[in-house]
Amino acid sequence: MPNFTEETISVAGGNLQVYKGGSGDPLLVLHGAGGNAGPRRYAQALAEKFTVYLPSHPGYGKSDRPGWVETMQDLACFYTWYQEQEGLENARAIGFSMGGWLAAEMLSMTGHAFRKVMLVGAAGIKPNDGEITDIFIISPQQVRELVYHDPAQVPEWDELFGSDPTPEQAQQAEGDREMAIRLTWRPYMHNPRLPAKLGRVSIPTHIVWGENDNLVPVECARLYQQALAGSQVTVIPNCGHSPQIEKPDEFVQAALAFL
Amino acid sequence: MFLMRFTERAYVNYTEEDVRNSPNEAVRLTFSNSNFDPAEGHYLYNMYLDEYEYSEEVGFDGLMLNEHHNTPTCLGATMNLEAAILARVTKKPKIVLLGNPLPIFDNPIRLAEELAEIDMISGGRLVSGFVRGTGVESLATNTNPLHNRARFEEAHDLVIKTWTTPGPFRWEGDHYHFRVVNPFQTPLQKPHPPVWIPGTGSPETLIWCAERNYPYIFLETDPQGTQDMKAIYAEAAREHGYEPGPENFGYLVRIHVQDTDEKAYDVGKGYMVGNIGVGRIPLPRDYASPVGYGSRSDDPRFLRLREQIRSDPFRVGGLDGAQYDSILDSKRWIIGSPDTVISQLREVLSFMRPGILAVWTNDGSISHEDTMRCLELMGQEVLPALREIGEELELTDPFQKEGVMPGLTAI
Numbered sequence: 249m250p251n252f253t254e255e256t257i258s259v260a261g262g263n264l265q266v267y268k269g270g271s272g273d274p275l276l277v278l279h280g281a282g283g284n285a286g287p288r289r290y291a292q293a294l295a296e297k298f299t300v301y302l303p304s305h306p307g308y309g310k311s312d313r314p315g316w317v318e319t320m321q322d323l324a325c326f327y328t329w330y331q332e333q334e335g336l337e338n339a340r341a342i343g344f345s346m347g348g349w350l351a352a353e354m355l356s357m358t359g360h361a362f363r364k365v366m367l368v369g370a371a372g373i374k375p376n377d378g379e380i381t382d383i384f385i386i387s388p389q390q391v392r393e394l395v396y397h398d399p400a401q402v403p404e405w406d407e408l409f410g411s412d413p414t415p416e417q418a419q420q421a422e423g424d425r426e427m428a429i430r431l432t433w434r435p436y437m438h439n440p441r442l443p444a445k446l447g448r449v450s451i452p453t454h455i456v457w458g459e460n461d462n463l464v465p466v467e468c469a470r471l472y473q474q475a476l477a478g479s480q481v482t483v484i485p486n487c488g489h490s491p492q493i494e495k496p497d498e499f500v501q502a503a504l505a506f507l
Numbered sequence: 508m509f510l511m512r513f514t515e516r517a518y519v520n521y522t523e524e525d526v527r528n529s530p531n532e533a534v535r536l537t538f539s540n541s542n543f544d545p546a547e548g549h550y551l552y553n554m555y556l557d558e559y560e561y562s563e564e565v566g567f568d569g570l571m572l573n574e575h576h577n578t579p580t581c582l583g584a585t586m587n588l589e590a591a592i593l594a595r596v597t598k599k600p601k602i603v604l605l606g607n608p609l610p611i612f613d614n615p616i617r618l619a620e621e622l623a624e625i626d627m628i629s630g631g632r633l634v635s636g637f638v639r640g641t642g643v644e645s646l647a648t649n650t651n652p653l654h655n656r657a658r659f660e661e662a663h664d665l666v667i668k669t670w671t672t673p674g675p676f677r678w679e680g681d682h683y684h685f686r687v688v689n690p691f692q693t694p695l696q697k698p699h700p701p702v703w704i705p706g707t708g709s710p711e712t713l714i715w716c717a718e719r720n721y722p723y724i725f726l727e728t729d730p731q732g733t734q735d736m737k738a739i740y741a742e743a744a745r746e747h748g749y750e751p752g753p754e755n756f757g758y759l760v761r762i763h764v765q766d767t768d769e770k771a772y773d774v775g776k777g778y779m780v781g782n783i784g785v786g787r788i789p790l791p792r793d794y795a796s797p798v799g800y801g802s803r804s805d806d807p808r809f810l811r812l813r814e815q816i817r818s819d820p821f822r823v824g825g826l827d828g829a830q831y832d833s834i835l836d837s838k839r840w841i842i843g844s845p846d847t848v849i850s851q852l853r854e855v856l857s858f859m860r861p862g863i864l865a866v867w868t869n870d871g872s873i874s875h876e877d878t879m880r881c882l883e884l885m886g887q888e889v890l891p892a893l894r895e896i897g898e899e900l901e902l903t904d905p906f907q908k909e910g911v912m913p914g915l916t917a918i
Contacts, residue, residue, distance in 0.1 A: 385646060385793055425798040433651040
């Protein structure tokens with residue numbers, strides 16, 4: 249199993265925490281609103297084929313927030329800066345949830361953001377019928393209950409949630425939530441202009457969704473497909489908002505087939 | 508001592524079960540307004556206004572109003588409307604708004620206009636308090652809680668400038684942007700209506716008030732902890748070249764009086780279904796104080812104070828879980844016959860030394876009839892006694908202390 253290292257690099261005048269592991273072409277992995285859970289099982293598997301870069305977004309984990317990072321568009325700008333600095337332009341990328349929205353914003357800004365992109369349960373587009381669950385008026389515990397369709401099938405459950413968080417972890421979670429609030433408060437978890445701006449995208453895109461996603465309705469997979477010409481969609485049955493954690497094997501299989 | 512009368516104007520026609528069945532079992536924010544009956548609202552708004560009018564008659568110096576959103580615990584969702592009515596129908600008392608929640612206003616100029624109208628209609632009787640609002644106010648109005656304090660301060664600066672600087676001028680701030688600030692109507696009181704700030708003792712706000720010589724009104728705070736809060740204010744005041752006195756502080760207390768101690772004890776139980784609602788079910792943390800709303804200062808003195816506020820068993824927000832008798836024993840609520848109330852208040856006032864006393868006469872399920880009798884007894888016995896005590900203890904209020912407050916024009 250590939251070893252991941254944790255490193256801190258300076259980007260845009262602040263420290264960025266990055267987990268890095270594996271070998272092969274670079275693969276940028278963008279975490280969701282809940283924060284960076286580190287190189288979980290899915291990341292280990294992907295690192296067999298790729299050099300996986302898993303940064304904590306500015307304001308998350310141990311990463312600093314440059315004062316100007318206030319919106320998702322600011323965050324996308326930050327990441328183009330990071331890509332340029334680390335030679336990650338035109339890399340492959342996977343974005344989970346809010347990280348999927350981030351990847352989509354980057355795609356809308358430049359033609360050489362990525363070579364291929366996978367969007368997983370991505371926020372960013374407003375559903376027509378349902379609503380993106382408001383995670384800021386429910387407790388973190390309630391959010392977790394909604395994320396997983398069936399906790400019993402989450403192989404890393406004990407590792408992730410088996411023990412109570414330490415005071416440091418609890419404080420970290422607060423900081424992560426604060427950053428999510430900063431970035432996605434209004435309009436909540438979407439950009440009304442994003443679908444139109446995705447019209448420029450011509451690279452291969454793969455949209456992955458858990459069939460039973462209780463946070464971002466699965467209809468958003470179709471909306472992303474409409475916005476991204478030529479994209480393919482995979483809906484994973486019996487699975488919630490985070491296929492990479494809840495069904496890592498199926499997820500990795502789909503990812504490797506595409507990437 | 509300045510004596511003002513207050514009630515939150517509760518709506519209590521629902522059951523604990525209704526609250527239990529609401530999203531997150533919360534009486535605020537998500538408790539469905541299908542539980543509200545506007546016909547009852549018609550009755551209640553007019554009843555509460557009647558009570559305020561009567562409060563003038565019995566001799567209160569001020570009529571205090573507050574504002575909350577998405578909640579049955581306070582019908583004052585747009586307090587300025589009630590204030591405008593009272594500005595017209597009353598003649599003497601100050602109209603004390605504690606306060607308008609500044610961060611939730613996307614257009615503070617409109618607020619400045621409303622308050623100027625109230626000030627003019629009332630003949631310069633407006634006291635314009637401002638608050639940050641609870642987390643519920645942020646959520647109900649979709650105001651990012653992270654920017655709450657910054658918006659509070661910027662909106663305040665904008666309102667004050669709007670009142671004091673001849674327009675037109677442009678405002679380009681971090682949160683507010685206006686190309687032509689020039690509302691034609693300006694307040695009667697010059698340079699502007701007095702500003703008082705109510706709160707539960709946030710150190711940042713205490714210092715902010717002291718820097719501006721704004722009286723700070725402690726909302727049912729723990730008397731012991733309040734001494735530390737006053738010390739923070741006083742230290743900042745001295746750094747700004749003045750020694751604060753009673754005129755810089757107010758205290759809000761539930762005070763209910765009836766003819767006998769027994770009657771008052773029974774009636775006073777009505778408070779228990781007021782402030783946090785029927786069922787007294789604590790609000791979810793993410794409603795009351797969303798992540799980002801609170802301060803992240805690591806000043807040890809502030810942390811200690813915050814812990815003190817948090818650990819107060821009778822903390823503000825409805826003296827959440829406390830039992831009636833223990834609240835009374837601790838004298839956090841003063842309930843009894845006129846003699847009992849006067850003697851207990853003498854003790855509380857001696858210790859707290861506020862120049863402003865906010866008398867929370869009734870709430871929750873206390874009936875209109877009992878409220879009117881309470882107000883009558885206040886006028887006949889309690890207020891005159893309190894005025895004497897105020898004199899004796901030299902509890903100077905902001906209007907007695909020359910030069911402290913701006914304005915004070917009267918017609």
